[in-house]
Amino acid sequence: MAILIKNGRIITANDDYVADILCEGEVVTRIDTAIDAPTDAEVIDAAGKYVFPGFIDPHVHIYLPFMGTYAKDTYETASRAALVGGTTTLLEMCCPDRTDEPIEAFELWKSKAEKSACDYSFHMGVSRFDSSCQAQLREIVKQGIASFKVFLAYKGAFGVTDEELFNTLTLAKELGVIVTAHCENESLVDALQKQLLAEGKKGPEWHEPSRPTRVEAEGVHHLMTFAELTGAHVYCVHTSCQQALETVQAARLRGVRAWVETVIPYLTLDKTYAERPDFEGAKYVMSPPLRDPIEQPTLWAAVRSRLISTVATDHAPFDFVGQKDMGAGDFTKIPNGIPSIEDRVNLLYTHGVCRGRIDLNTFVDAASTQAAKLFGLYPRKGTVQVGSDADLVVYDPAYRGKISAEMQQMNVDYSAFEGWEIEGRPSLVTVRGKIQAREGQFVGELGHGQMLTREPSHF
Ligand code: URP
Ligand code: ZN
Ligand code: ZN
Numbered sequence: 001m002a003i004l005i006k007n008g009r010i011i012t013a014n015d016d017y018v019a020d021i022l023c024e025g026e027v028v029t030r031i032d033t034a035i036d037a038p039t040d041a042e043v044i045d046a047a048g049k050y051v052f053p054g055f056i057d058p059h060v061h062i063y064l065p066f067m068g069t070y071a072k073d074t075y076e077t078a079s080r081a082a083l084v085g086g087t088t089t090l091l092e093m094c095c096p097d098r099t100d101e102p103i104e105a106f107e108l109w110k111s112k113a114e115k116s117a118c119d120y121s122f123h124m125g126v127s128r129f130d131s132s133c134q135a136q137l138r139e140i141v142k143q144g145i146a147s148f149k150v151f152l153a154y155k156g157a158f159g160v161t162d163e164e165l166f167n168t169l170t171l172a173k174e175l176g177v178i179v180t181a182h183c184e185n186e187s188l189v190d191a192l193q194k195q196l197l198a199e200g201k202k203g204p205e206w207h208e209p210s211r212p213t214r215v216e217a218e219g220v221h222h223l224m225t226f227a228e229l230t231g232a233h234v235y236c237v238h239t240s241c242q243q244a245l246e247t248v249q250a251a252r253l254r255g256v257r258a259w260v261e262t263v264i265p266y267l268t269l270d271k272t273y274a275e276r277p278d279f280e281g282a283k284y285v286m287s288p289p290l291r292d293p294i295e296q297p298t299l300w301a302a303v304r305s306r307l308i309s310t311v312a313t314d315h316a317p318f319d320f321v322g323q324k325d326m327g328a329g330d331f332t333k334i335p336n337g338i339p340s341i342e343d344r345v346n347l348l349y350t351h352g353v354c355r356g357r358i359d360l361n362t363f364v365d366a367a368s369t370q371a372a373k374l375f376g377l378y379p380r381k382g383t384v385q386v387g388s389d390a391d392l393v394v395y396d397p398a399y400r401g402k403i404s405a406e407m408q409q410m411n412v413d414y415s416a417f418e419g420w421e422i423e424g425r426p427s428l429v430t431v432r433g434k435i436q437a438r439e440g441q442f443v444g445e446l447g448h449g450q451m452l453t454r455e456p457s458h459f
Contacts, residue, residue, distance in 0.1 A: 003433060004037045008046030008394060012053060012383050013365035021051060023390035026432035031386060042435075044428055046394045052364055053384050054088025054391025054431065055345050058371040059180075059237050059261060059312035062092050063112040066157075067335045068326060072317040072412045079117040079449055080442040081342035081409035086426040087118065088391040088436075089381055089452065090341070091371070093149050093180075094122040095158060102126070102136040106145070116449030117442065118431055119391070121375070123149040123180050127157075129164035134171060141175050144453025146376040147235075148172055152219045153184040153287060162226075169232035176456030178233040178374060180261075183219030183244070184211055184288055193332045204281035207331045208271045208289035216288045217243035224251035224258060233257040235374065238314045240266045240288045242298040245307060259374055260307060262299055263314040264344045265290060268351055269416060282324040283414050285334045286314065300357045309370040311348055315341035317412035339412045343403055346422040349395070354423045376454035390433035397424045401440075409442065 003023040010017055010031070020035040021028055037043050062078045064071035073081070082090055092113070096105030106124060113120055124137065124145050137148070150168055151158035160168065172179045192210045196202075201209075220236055224247060227234040236248060239260050248258050265286060270293040273284035284290055302308040316337025318324055327334025340347070348367055352358040358366070372382025380389050401422055405415040429437035436444030 002038050002041035003044060003390070003430060003435070004035060004041045005044045005046050005051055005392065005394060008049055008051035010051045010384050011360045011364050013361055013369040016360060021384065021392065023392070023430065023433045026390060028384065028386055028388050028390050031384070044394060048398070049427060050360070050395040050397065051384065052086070052393040052395055053368050053382055054393055054429070055086045055367045056089045056371040056377070056381060057082065057087045057313050057315070057341060057344060058091045058310055058375060059263065059314050060090045060092045060341060061314070061316040061337065063109055064095060064316060065097070067333065069318065069323050069335055071337065072319055072323070073410060075113045075116040076446055077409060077411035078315070078341055082118050083429050083431070083437040083444065084409050084440055084442055085342040086345040086393045086395070086429055087341060088393070088429060088431045089119040089377070091121050091123055091375060093125060095125040095149070096127055097157070098127045102133055102140060106140050110451065113449070113451065115446045117436055117444050117446050118449045119452050120449055121145065121452045121454055123147045125149045125158065126168045127151070127160060129160065129167045137171060138175070141177055141456065146177055146454035146456045148177055148179045149181070150179060151182045152222060153182050153186045153189060155186040155190050159186050165226055166230065169226050169230040173230050173232040178235055178457065180235045180237050181223050182238070183216060183223050183236050185215050185218040185222065188215045188218065197330065197332065202330055204279065204285050204327070204331050204334060205275040207274055207285045207334070208291070210331070211287060211289050213241040213243045213291065216241060217247045220244045220247040224248065224256050227251070227256045227258060228254060235259045235261060237261050238263045238266070238288060239308065240291050241295045245298065245302055249307065259309045260302070261310045261312050262303065262308050263312050264340050264347050265338045265416065267296060267299055267311065268347055270296065279325065279328055282327060282334045283320055283416055284338065285324070285331065285336055286316065286338045287336045300352070303352070303366055304358050304362060306362070306365065308366070309374065311344070311366045313340040313344045315339055317410055319413040321413055338416050339410050340416065342408055342410050343417055346425050347417065350421070350423045376457045377452060390430055392430045393426045394428040395424060396427040399425045399427070401425065
């Protein structure tokens with residue numbers, strides 16, 4: 001069935017105008033004023049509402065074996081949550097263990113996504129690099145994966161050696177694949193964790209001191225050095241602080257091709273949440289950690305000036321009871337992660353646009369367009385134009401509501417944003433011309449989501 005969205009205020013990364021949008025089949029076929037409805041069309045009145053391109057979350061964990069447990073969501077729950085919150089495409093980190101074969105891991109992660117209700121792709125994690133891995137990575141890129149992921153953290157788990165990092169970036173440069181990277185100096189984290197525990201400092205409030213901003217900046221510096229020497233394009237995931245941003249900025253001035261992601265928890269929460277009593281702080285343990293509130297104005301300024309390209313989630317859901325509490329008595333054992341795939345867009349709109357920190361175009365750019373451009377999806381995704389996929393979010397700026405774990409689609413027993421007010425939400429969400437969510441409810445079809453194949457973007 002066709003969909004005609006009438007009189008909405010269409011916002012892209014560059015434009016802001018009122019028009020009608022006709023979607024036929026899976027794509028946008030016409031944008032004009034006063035389009036007559038085809039006989040089979042569902043007509044949506046979007047007067048007084050925004051029409052945004054479907055939002056893209058470029059950093060998500062759904063299937064994640066990690067720290068002795070598994071992230072709680074499945075594609076059924078996570079994609080529903082994504083859609084209700086306006087995210088129509090997600091990029092999941094495929095995170096094999098060092099002993100896993102890349103192709104087998106890629107097949108496993110793909111198999112987990114078959115019931116997805118939104119579109120998706122993967123960043124291929126590289127946790128070992130040898131000649132066999134190299135051949136498998138070439139094959140995975142041929143199958144439509146145009147980005148790798150490396151961890152410079154998590155000693156003994158996902159982290160790669162310097163030689164492996166060099167070889168991964170060299171291969172990425174050859175293939176035109178961008179390398180996303182978790183940047184923290186894992187040896188420093190290890191040493192600081194041991195020191196704090198030896199001093200009897202065991203609660204979640206010690207997570208941040210075990211991974212201070214300089215440790216993150218040191219990880220970023222390390223990545224920048226390797227990117228400079230190999231010419232690879234790199235993307236720093238979940239960047240949390242000014243020192244890390246300055247390190248990227250300095251590298252860019254030397255000619256390094258580097259981009260920056262931050263995530264919604266760093267823009268809205270801070271380390272005082274992880275200091276909450278009775279172990280409640282564990283809900284707010286992620287890595288890099290939530291920072292001193294002083295970092296937030298800098299992060300917002302960097303989004304505004306587009307030094308930060310993307311605002312993602314790093315969605316990584318672990319229950320408070322039964323998972324986070326594995327670290328009661330030892331903060332290094334608290335599974336790291338904060339769930340937010342459902343709330344990213346509304347929080348960025350409320351705390352960014354409504355508070356005057358970013359404008360509507362920057363909002364769309366950071367939450368959709370830049371991810372599409374960097375990861376080989378543009379202009380199929382990330383904008384509203386004729387020929388693009390009909391992934392659209394009709395957004396109601398008059399909506400007022402509160403976030404609550406009880407109401408959420410995410411399969412996790414708490415919300416890091418419990419009781420927070422939101423000033424707007426998607427009233428209609430389409431994925432390739434099919435209505436998948438309305439007014440905070442999933443109304444679509446599981447399995448409608450497709451794996452998106454992506455082309456390497458630079459040589
Ligand atoms: O704390 C985090 N970030 N958990 C998920 C894994 C990762 O490092 O992205
Ligand atoms: Zn990470
Ligand atoms: Zn992550």
